[in-house]
Amino acid sequence: MPHPLTTRRHVLAGLSAAALPAMASAIAHAASGPSLRALGAEKGILFGSALSARISDAPYLDVLKAECGVIVPENELKVYVIAPQPDRYNFAPGDAIAGFARDNGMKMRGHTLLWNRVEYMPKWLLNIDFGSNPARGAERYLRDYIRQVCTHYGDQIISWDVVNETIDPKTGEIRDTPFTKALGFDCIRIAFEAAREYAPKAQLVYNDYMSWERGNETHRKGVLKLLETLRAKNVPVDGFGVQSHIGNDGHIKEAQHDQWRAFINAAVDMKYKLLITEFDVNDKDLPTDTAVRDAGVAAAAKDYLDMMFSYKELDQFLCWGMSDNHSWLQGWMPRADKTPQRPTPYDAQYRPKPLREAIAAALKAAPKR
Numbered sequence: 001m002p003h004p005l006t007t008r009r010h011v012l013a014g015l016s017a018a019a020l021p022a023m024a025s026a027i028a029h030a031a032s033g034p035s036l037r038a039l040g041a042e043k044g045i046l047f048g049s050a051l052s053a054r055i056s057d058a059p060y061l062d063v064l065k066a067e068c069g070v071i072v073p074e075n076e077l078k079v080y081v082i083a084p085q086p087d088r089y090n091f092a093p094g095d096a097i098a099g100f101a102r103d104n105g106m107k108m109r110g111h112t113l114l115w116n117r118v119e120y121m122p123k124w125l126l127n128i129d130f131g132s133n134p135a136r137g138a139e140r141y142l143r144d145y146i147r148q149v150c151t152h153y154g155d156q157i158i159s160w161d162v163v164n165e166t167i168d169p170k171t172g173e174i175r176d177t178p179f180t181k182a183l184g185f186d187c188i189r190i191a192f193e194a195a196r197e198y199a200p201k202a203q204l205v206y207n208d209y210m211s212w213e214r215g216n217e218t219h220r221k222g223v224l225k226l227l228e229t230l231r232a233k234n235v236p237v238d239g240f241g242v243q244s245h246i247g248n249d250g251h252i253k254e255a256q257h258d259q260w261r262a263f264i265n266a267a268v269d270m271k272y273k274l275l276i277t278e279f280d281v282n283d284k285d286l287p288t289d290t291a292v293r294d295a296g297v298a299a300a301a302k303d304y305l306d307m308m309f310s311y312k313e314l315d316q317f318l319c320w321g322m323s324d325n326h327s328w329l330q331g332w333m334p335r336a337d338k339t340p341q342r343p344t345p346y347d348a349q350y351r352p353k354p355l356r357e358a359i360a361a362a363l364k365a366a367p368k369r
């Protein structure tokens with residue numbers, strides 16, 4: 001395996017110039033007034049977004065530079081990117097994002113060390129042989145992977161989604177993966193303990209997508225049970241990442257306010273810090289008309305963010321992309337009318353939308369933390 005530092009320098013020299021060009025130009029249609037970063041900072045909320053290393057259009061990067069104080073790689077720190085093969089680690093895409101964050105004075109989050117879902121593990125990992133003592137073999141592999149990734153990025157990553165989406169929304173139980181087969185719940189404990197050891201200054205987060213709409217009841221219950229177990233077993237977890245892909249299950253208008261507040265209260269009572277890690281609004285339930293749709297998205301967002309910002313335990317808020325053309329929802333959840341989704345604060349021409357105003361208004365209304 002190449003020496004990590006050699007690889008990193010090599011990649012930063014190449015990719016930050018090619019894939020993520022630094023541009024001095026202003027945003028084509030800058031939002032008036034203070035940036036979301038500034039509005040968040042006034043309240044003690046760090047604002048930012050996901051970014052994919054595949055994106056190289058300068059106006060989009062300008063939006064991020066103007067608005068964000070923190071960046072998280074959308075896919076580049078996932079095991080299927082870092083370890084597509086068992087014996088060769090690829091930090092190049094993640095390094096490109098790290099370079100962009102550093103060059104623009106932004107903080108960086110990490111996503112994710114153990115995405116405990118078979119769908120997002122490379123094939124070789126699904127067929128891995130952990131040896132004659134599978135528990136010991138699996139622990140050795142997991143700890144070594146986390147050591148390599150955490151030490152590669154060092155203190156630049158201020159907060160890690162250590163474990164992502166390990167609860168099956170249908171059953172509320174921990175999903176089956178090669179790691180749970182070998183270790184059971186212990187794979188979760190080991191991941192957090194290794195992250196604490198190899199990223200000692202980083203905030204350690206459990207991240208999941210249970211939402212506030214009808215249909216998420218079993219998922220929420222399962223996540224709370226996990227958060228309780230983590231506390232009962234003294235696992236080093238600092239924060240609870242609430243992804244916040246609202247509207248994703250097709251019930252955007254069926255938010256369960258009371259149940260959601262009880263859910264978040266329970267997490268806060270267990271002394272978890274709160275983060276919104278992947279905010280966007282799926283508009284597939286809303287009509288085709290752009291103005292009506294944008295107003296619906298903005299209203300849903302304001303409703304949600306007002307409640308979430310009322311918790312002073314919440315001090316990070318990241319969108320999962322800042323403009324509609326770069327949203328994962330376009331490919332993953334197309335609308336029935338085939339028009340593009342409008343789930344993010346900026347449109348495809350990088351013009352701020354009503355959703356951006358709703359976010360700004362929610363930040364202005366938030367209590368200081």
Ligand code: G3I
Pocket residue numbers: 074075078120164209243278328
């Ligand atoms: O890079 C390949 C490309 O070479 C290939 O031609 C193309 C064809 O499908 O696929 C490209 O990879 C895709 C990658 O995104 C980059 O665009 C993958 O197929 C696709 O599965 C991947 O989707 C990502 C998904 O996670 C799975 O990793 C989305 O971009 C990303 O937004 C999404 O993010 C997740 C969070 O990690 C966890 N929470 C939910 C969130 C949304 O699903």
